[in-house]
Each structure stands twice: as structure tokens, then as C-alpha cells.
Amino acid sequence: MKLKETTNLDGRMAERTGTPVPATPPVTEGEIDLQHEEDEALVRRTQKGDQSAFDVLVGRYKDRLYATVYHMTSNHEDTNDLVQDTFIKAYKSLRGFRGQSSFYTWVYRIAVNRTINFIKRRKTRNQYSLDDLDNAIQTDPDLVELMSHVTPRREVGLTELQQKLNEAMQQLSEAHRTVVTMHDIQGMTHVDIARVMKCSEGTVRSRLFYARQQLQGLLSDYL
Amino acid sequence: MNAMNCEKVQTLFDDLSENRLDPETAARVRQHLADCTDCRVLEQRAARLQRLLALKRYERPSPEYRDGFLSEFHQRLAAETQRTPWWERAVGRIDSLLVAGTVQVWRYGLASAMGVAVVVGVMWMSVRQPDIADNITGQTASTNPSVVLANSQTVFPPSGSPDVVTTSLAATATLQAESGDYQATPTGGMDLVPAATRADDTVPRYVLDRITPASYEVSSYHF
Numbered sequence: 461m462k463l464k465e466t467t468n469l470d471g472r473m474a475e476r477t478g479t480p481v482p483a484t485p486p487v488t489e490g491e492i493d494l495q496h497e498e499d500e501a502l503v504r505r506t507q508k509g510d511q512s513a514f515d516v517l518v519g520r521y522k523d524r525l526y527a528t529v530y531h532m533t534s535n536h537e538d539t540n541d542l543v544q545d546t547f548i549k550a551y552k553s554l555r556g557f558r559g560q561s562s563f564y565t566w567v568y569r570i571a572v573n574r575t576i577n578f579i580k581r582r583k584t585r586n587q588y589s590l591d592d593l594d595n596a597i598q599t600d601p602d603l604v605e606l607m608s609h610v611t612p613r614r615e616v617g618l619t620e621l622q623q624k625l626n627e628a629m630q631q632l633s634e635a636h637r638t639v640v641t642m643h644d645i646q647g648m649t650h651v652d653i654a655r656v657m658k659c660s661e662g663t664v665r666s667r668l669f670y671a672r673q674q675l676q677g678l679l680s681d682y683l
Numbered sequence: 684m685n686a687m688n689c690e691k692v693q694t695l696f697d698d699l700s701e702n703r704l705d706p707e708t709a710a711r712v713r714q715h716l717a718d719c720t721d722c723r724v725l726e727q728r729a730a731r732l733q734r735l736l737a738l739k740r741y742e743r744p745s746p747e748y749r750d751g752f753l754s755e756f757h758q759r760l761a762a763e764t765q766r767t768p769w770w771e772r773a774v775g776r777i778d779s780l781l782v783a784g785t786v787q788v789w790r791y792g793l794a795s796a797m798g799v800a801v802v803v804g805v806m807w808m809s810v811r812q813p814d815i816a817d818n819i820t821g822q823t824a825s826t827n828p829s830v831v832l833a834n835s836q837t838v839f840p841p842s843g844s845p846d847v848v849t850t851s852l853a854a855t856a857t858l859q860a861e862s863g864d865y866q867a868t869p870t871g872g873m874d875l876v877p878a879a880t881r882a883d884d885t886v887p888r889y890v891l892d893r894i895t896p897a898s899y900e901v902s903s904y905h906f
Binding site for chain 1: 693694697701703729731733735736737738740742744745748749752753756759763
């Protein structure tokens with residue numbers, strides 16, 4: 461397999477410092493090969509100083525981390541900052557990563573912890589900034605069923621529904637919001653959530669139970 | 684088959700919907716739901732809420748986020764690297780030169796070596812310090828007034844506390860003599876020279892005589 465030559469990390473940093481960074485360079489043959497590398501191999505290459513390997517990991521997981529953080533913050537700018545911070549923290553800590561969990565689990569945990577800390581520190585609730593909705597939502601059976609369901613709000617529009625969902629999520633405590641994001645939105649199991657949050661499975665179940673009770677009250681018009 | 688109570692059943696809604704219950708337990712839960720209207724309504728509302736929340740999966744970051752993420756990451760990382768202390772960067776550089784498998788060994792080895800060096804240093808100082816003090820005391824007894832003070836315990840009254848104070852002061856004076864810059868220093872405002880040694884006002888003239896008394900603890904002595 462032909463791989464791109466590794467470049468000294470500090471040298472690359474020095475080149476970038478103080479100069480405008482160009483847009484993502486065109487993909488070379490070597491980078492195409494890196495795209496097919498497993499996470500473990502990319503981590504090892506990064507640990508040896510090949511930053512282009514870490515760039516591949518960033519590209520691979522930035523959207524997933526964005527989704528997780530966005531469901532917890534409901535704000536574009538905060539989410540972007542937190543995901544950037546997460547990758548910077550991961551890059552700086554990668555020397556200590558021993559591969560006891562997958563890279564994604566590790567970086568996911570960093571993202572969640574940083575987001576929880578951010579929410580705790582944030583004094584006032586930020587303005588919501590709604591993401592775009594994928595057009596595929598129009599044909600989602602759950603949405604179709606919801607829209608056809610006889611409720612007082614059956615005429616609800618998608619944007620309004622999205623706003624109500626985000627507002628309801630922001631009413632939850634950070635711990636409850638996290639478990640709802642992981643379980644009900646992202647479909648993680650109780651065991652995996654417990655592992656990420658370093659708590660018992662019973663605690664996860666309990667938090668889900670109380671979070672849903674609160675959400676049912678907040679979203680009663682749509683249930 | 685034992686009947687299940689409502690509280691127990693409500694904790695198993697997730698497991699039932701995700702087919703994670705053993706067949707017998709699943710059958711008992713379904714039986715309870717068939718018999719209990721309250722639990723059935725709760726289960727339906729919980730399922731509907733989950734489907735509603737799952738619609739958030741269609742939220743997508745803007746194209747700008749995706750396009751500019753990597754270049755922004757490089758910029759932030761460069762700025763972060765500039766803020767990192769030089770020694771931390773040096774450690775990172777050395778780390779990157781090592782193969783990934785030995786990184787941890789190297790780091791733990793360095794930490795262990797530093798720990799051993801500190802322990803050996805402390806032991807060496809504790810062994811060496813009394814020797815130095817003895818040598819200096821013997822060499823300077825005839826010229827340095829601090830040594831006179833160190834030997835003055837014999838003329839003290841038989842009470843206990845002044846002896847202790849004198850001894851500690853003698854040690855202080857000896858250390859000052861060791862450093863070669865002996866001079867009068869405030870020592871808590873106590874004049875520790877007993878009356879019996881004041882018969883001759885000329886020599887030796889203890890430097891501590893001039894210090895204003897400030898403590899009642901030595902008020903039984905002549906100032």
C-alpha cells in the first residue's frame with residue numbers, strides 16, 4: 461500500500477502559524493489510501509507525528525460528534541466550538557491513548573464531557589439556532605404517522621415541530637438531556653450510555669424515566 | 684407465571700421495544716400491558732415520544748460547517764500549539780519520535796526516574812546536613828558568636844522551654860554560619876540571654892541582645 465510520507469508535526473504547525481490557512485487541499489493518492497485505513501492504524505500514525513492521519517479521523521467523525529453536541533446545545537456556533545475543542549483535546553491527548561476502547565468511543569466521551577461542562581458553566585440559555593432538516597424527513601413513517609394522528613396540533617409545520625423539540629430538550633438538566641440524546645435520538649443501548657457516562661445502568665434507566673416524564677409534559681400537544 | 688407490578692413493568696418498556704427481554708419476561712410484560720390500561724397508555728406515550736425525538740436525527744449541519752471544519756481545526760490547533768509551554772512541546776516532539784508502542788514505557792520510565800532522583804536527593808541532604816553543621820560548629824567556635832549562643836544552654840535556668848528555644852536558635856545560627864552570611868536577624872523578638880551571662884557587658888556581645896522583646900514567654904529573664 462502506498463502511503464503518504466509522514467511530515468514532522470511541529471514543522472507543519474510552524475508553517476501554519478500566523479499565515480492564512482488555505483482551504484482543505486486536494487486529496488492526493490496517499491490520502492485516498494489513508495481514507496481506507498482502520499481507526500487503529502490512523503491513531504498509530506498520528507502518534508508517530510503524521511497529522512494527515514488525524515485529519516482523516518476528524519473527517520470521519522466530525523458529523524457524528526456534531527449531531528450529539530447539537531442535540532445537547534441546540535446552537536450551531538456552540539456546537540462548532542465544542543466539536544473543534546473536542547478534536548484539539550483529542551489530538552493533544554492522543555499520546556496517552558492506549559486503545560483500550562475504540563477511538564470513536566474515546567473521542568465521543570471527550571465531546572460529551574466537554575458539552576456537559578459547557579452547559580453547566582453557561583449562565584444564560586443561548587438563542588436556538590435550528591439546523592437544516594434533511595429532506596428525507598418528509599417521507600419518514602413516524603412523521604407521517606405523527607402528522608396524521610388526531611391531535612389538536614395536527615396542522616403543525618416541520619419548523620415549528622423542530623423548534624418545540626429543541627426547546628423541550630433545553631428544559632432538561634444536562635444529565636437528562638444527555639441520556640435522551642444518546643438513547644432516544646441516537647439509539648445507543650443502556651450499557652453503552654452507562655459506559656460513556658461512567659455510571660450504572662440503573663442510573664441511566666432512572667434518568668431516562670424522569671427525563672421522559674418531563675418531556676411528555678412539555679410535548680403533550682404532539683403525543 | 685407471576686404477575687408483574689406496574690412499577691417494574693414501566694422500567695422494562697425500552698427492553699421490550701428493543702427485544703432485549705428473555706421470552707418469558709417479555710410474555711409477562713405483554714400480559715401486564717394487556718391487563719393494565721394505565722401501563723398500556725404510558726407505554727404508548729413513551730413509544731410515541733421516542734419516535735418524535737428520533738425525528739431530530741434529520742437535523743443536519745450547514746454545508747459551511749462541513750467544508751470549513753478541517754481548515755478551522757488546523758488554525759485552532761496552531762494557535763493552541765503556540766500557547767503550549769515549550770517544554771510540553773519538546774516532550775511531545777520526543778514522544779512523536781518514538782514508536783507508538785514504547786511511548787507509555789518511556790513516559791513511565793521518566794516519571795519513575797524523576798521520583799527516584801527526588802528520594803535519593805532528599806536522603807542525601809538529610810544525611811549530609813548534620814555533618815556539615817558539626818564541621819562548621821567545630822571550625823568556627825572561637826570566632827563566631829553564634830556558636831557561643833549554641834553552647835549557652837549550660838547557663839540557662841533549669842526550666843524546660845528556654846532550652847528548647849535556645850537549641851533551635853542555635854541551629855538557625857549555625858545554618859546561617861554555614862551559608863557564610865551570618866548577621867543579626869529577628870528571631871521572634873526574644874532576648875534569650877540570661878542575666879547570669881550579663882555580668883560582663885563587653886564580650887561576648889550577643890547580637891540577639893538588641894532585639895526588642897515581644898513575648899511574655901521569656902519575661903522571667905533579664906532584658
